[in-house]
Each structure stands twice: as C-alpha cells, then as structure tokens.
Amino acid sequence: MKHFEGNTLSWQVVDGAIELLLHRAPCNEIGTATLIELERFVAALDSMQKDSHALIISSARKEGFCAGADLRELYRESQPLPLAERLAKLRDFLERIHAVMNTLDAAPLTTIAAIHGVTFGGGFELALTCDLIIADKMSRFCFPELRLGLIPGFGGIPRLKRDIGNAVVRDLLLTGRSINATKAQSVGLVSQVSAEGDALRVARATAAQLKKFDRATAVAAKHFIKPIPHGDLRREIDIFCDLFMRPAVDAALRKFVESTDALPYLP
Amino acid sequence: MSTLETTTEEVLTLAAEHFKVPRAQLNPSDDFFKTLGINSLQALDLLTRLEHHFHIELPDYELQGVSDFRTLAERIQSRL
Numbered sequence: 493m494k495h496f497e498g499n500t501l502s503w504q505v506v507d508g509a510i511e512l513l514l515h516r517a518p519c520n521e522i523g524t525a526t527l528i529e530l531e532r533f534v535a536a537l538d539s540m541q542k543d544s545h546a547l548i549i550s551s552a553r554k555e556g557f558c559a560g561a562d563l564r565e566l567y568r569e570s571q572p573l574p575l576a577e578r579l580a581k582l583r584d585f586l587e588r589i590h591a592v593m594n595t596l597d598a599a600p601l602t603t604i605a606a607i608h609g610v611t612f613g614g615g616f617e618l619a620l621t622c623d624l625i626i627a628d629k630m631s632r633f634c635f636p637e638l639r640l641g642l643i644p645g646f647g648g649i650p651r652l653k654r655d656i657g658n659a660v661v662r663d664l665l666l667t668g669r670s671i672n673a674t675k676a677q678s679v680g681l682v683s684q685v686s687a688e689g690d691a692l693r694v695a696r697a698t699a700a701q702l703k704k705f706d707r708a709t710a711v712a713a714k715h716f717i718k719p720i721p722h723g724d725l726r727r728e729i730d731i732f733c734d735l736f737m738r739p740a741v742d743a744a745l746r747k748f749v750e751s752t753d754a755l756p757y758l759p
Numbered sequence: 760m761s762t763l764e765t766t767t768e769e770v771l772t773l774a775a776e777h778f779k780v781p782r783a784q785l786n787p788s789d790d791f792f793k794t795l796g797i798n799s800l801q802a803l804d805l806l807t808r809l810e811h812h813f814h815i816e817l818p819d820y821e822l823q824g825v826s827d828f829r830t831l832a833e834r835i836q837s838r839l
Contacts, residue, residue: 519800555800556800559800609800609804610800610803629811630804630807630808631807632803632806632807634819667818667820668820669818669819669820670803670819671816672807672810672811672816674810674811675816
C-alpha cells in the first residue's frame with residue numbers, strides 16, 4: 493500500500509522516499525491508536541521498500557515531532573484493572589511497540605527523522621530508530637520519564653547508548669532535562685540542524701542524495717554499523733514493568749493526568 | 760557587558776516579538792504564562808529561543824516555579 497491516510501498518521505511514496513507523517517493532536521502522543529497504525533505501516537514497509545531507498549518520518553503538528561507516550565491513556569486504561577492484568581496489558585503494549593521500533597531500526601532503507609519542536613520520551617525514542625536525525629533549530633529533546641518514576645520504555649536508552657557517549661546518556665536520563673538542537677548536534681545525536689521549519693526540506697534533499705548510491709551497499713553498510721541492542725532492549729522492558737507497578741508511579745501519573753496547570757506536574 | 764536590566768529588556772523584547780504582544784504591555788514582574796497566554800509547550804519554545812538568543816544552555820529544571828520575566832532574566836544572567 494503506497495498511500496495511507498489514518499487517524500494518527502499517513503504515508504506516501506515520493507520519488508523513491510517513503511514519507512511517514514504523524515498527525516495526531518495535540519502532539520502525536522503514542523497510544524493504542526498510533527501503535528495500531530504504526531504496526532500497519534511496518535507491515536506495509538515490506539512491499540514499499542522494494543521500490544524505495546529512504547524513509548522520512550516527520551510530524552504535521554506544529555507543536556513538534558512527538559511528545560511521547562500517551563500517558564493519559566496509559567493511566568486511564570490501566571487504573572480499573574487488577575495488578576496482574578495491568579502488568580500483562582502493559583507488557584503487551586511494550587512488546588508491540590518494541591517490535592515496531594525494531595523493524596524501523598533495521599529497515600533496509602536509509603531512514604531519516606525530520607524533527608521540529610517537542611521530541612520527548614517516546615517521540616525521542618522513535619527518532620532514535622532512524623539512521624539520521626535532521627532537526628530544525630527549535631527542536632527540543634528530552635527523556636522526562638524519571639520525573640514520573642519510570643525509565644524510557646520504547647527502546648530509547650539502549651539506542652541512545654549505541655549512538656552516543658554514556659556520560660551524555662546519563663545526563664539526559666538522570667536529570668530529565670531537555671536539550672535544544674544545537675546541543676544535540678554537539679553531542680553527536682543530530683546530524684544536521686536546519687532553519688526553523690526547514691527540516692523536512694533538508695531531509696528530502698538528503699534522501700535525494702542517497703538515491704544516487706547503490707542500494708545493496710547502503711543496506712550492507714547500515715547493518716554493519718548499526719546493530720540492534722536486543723539484550724538491552726529486553727532488559728528495558730523488564731525494568732520498565734517492575735518500576736511501573738510501584739504505587740509511586742501510580743501517584744505521579746495521576747498527578748500528571750489530573751493537572752490543569754499551564755506547566756503540568758513534572759518534578 | 761550585559762546587566763540584569765539589559766537582559767530583562769532583551770527577554771521582554773524577544774517574548775513580545777515572538778508571541779505578537781505589544782512590548783509596552785509587558786513588564787518585568789508579569790507572569791509570562793498569563794501575560795503571553797502560553798502553555799507548557801510554548802514555554803519550552805520560549806526557552807529554546809532564549810537559549811539561541813543568549814548562546815547559553817538553560818536546563819528546564821532551573822525554571823521550575825519561575826513564572827515572571829525578571830526571575831527568568833536572572834536565571835539567564837547567571838549563565839552569561
């Protein structure tokens with residue numbers, strides 16, 4: 493399927509580049525609806541990649557690329573369940589989103605995240621599956637999960653650890669602070685910084701350049717230098733599930749979900 | 760050399776221009792969430808613009824509880 497228009501995302505193939513566009517309001521929070529359509533996308537990748545050389549992931553939301561997991565849905569849907577069912581439902585969601593992320597990570601295409609604005613938590617993790625991150629200068633990256641008593645759960649830390657130095661990983665993870673595109677480029681996370689609003693154009697220009705290269709060579713090079721950290725990814729799911737079941741996380745999520753402040757509760 | 764007064768003035772000017780509010784309507788003691796009518800995502804946008812403008816890094820946890828322009832300018836000044 494070369495074209496798809498869903499409730500949370502759409503895709504099309506333009507000049508040999510698959511363009512996946514996130515468009516769920518307010519800022520592409522990843523919940524069940526997005527997961528289902530991402531699963532549909534990775535299933536369709538198999539046929540699309542035969543005639544494509546690149547994948548560009550971007551956002552149609554002016555607020556940013558993606559604000560992360562849909563914490564409101566996570567809280568609302570887990571609350572009524574007994575603990576064992578809550579854990580089973582969470583683990584199922586994590587297994588499914590990891591399967592999507594792993595497929596994107598290993599896709600035999602050169603993948604580019606074209607970023608703007610808020611790129612937090614699960615959104616940051618989605619960007620980290622890509623081979624290149626092209627960010628407009630107003631982008632902001634953050635792993636805020638420790639503020640809620642959690643760690644990132646969509647594969648972020650193993651992928652960040654694969655890509656950049658451990659000291660930077662610790663800084664982002666343990667402080668929960670956000671960094672801008674210039675800082676992200678200086679630590680090696682972002683490959684190119686564009687002018688405001690120009691990341692997608694730069695990503696398309698980059699994809700056009702990649703088209704000149706032999707596809708089999710590009711795929712071989714990618715698989716040689718970008719191993720998927722399967723062991724750490726499995727451990728991440730276990731740690732996330734252990735942390736999630738604590739009452740402190742429940743309380744933090746409730747406070748976040750119930751907040752009506754301009755600056756939602758984040759310690 | 761920047762002083763707190765010049766830094767505050769630059770913060771007010773930048774906020775007024777970006778959020779399209781007349782500069783004369785903004786005062787150092789104003790709550791910028793209320794005066795600019797912005798939410799948390801727009802506050803992050805303002806933070807990023809300020810970081811670029813002043814060529815600094817300002818961790819967002821330093822702005823926890825900060826809602827007026829003068830205190831925001833003090834935090835920036837401490838990084839210059």
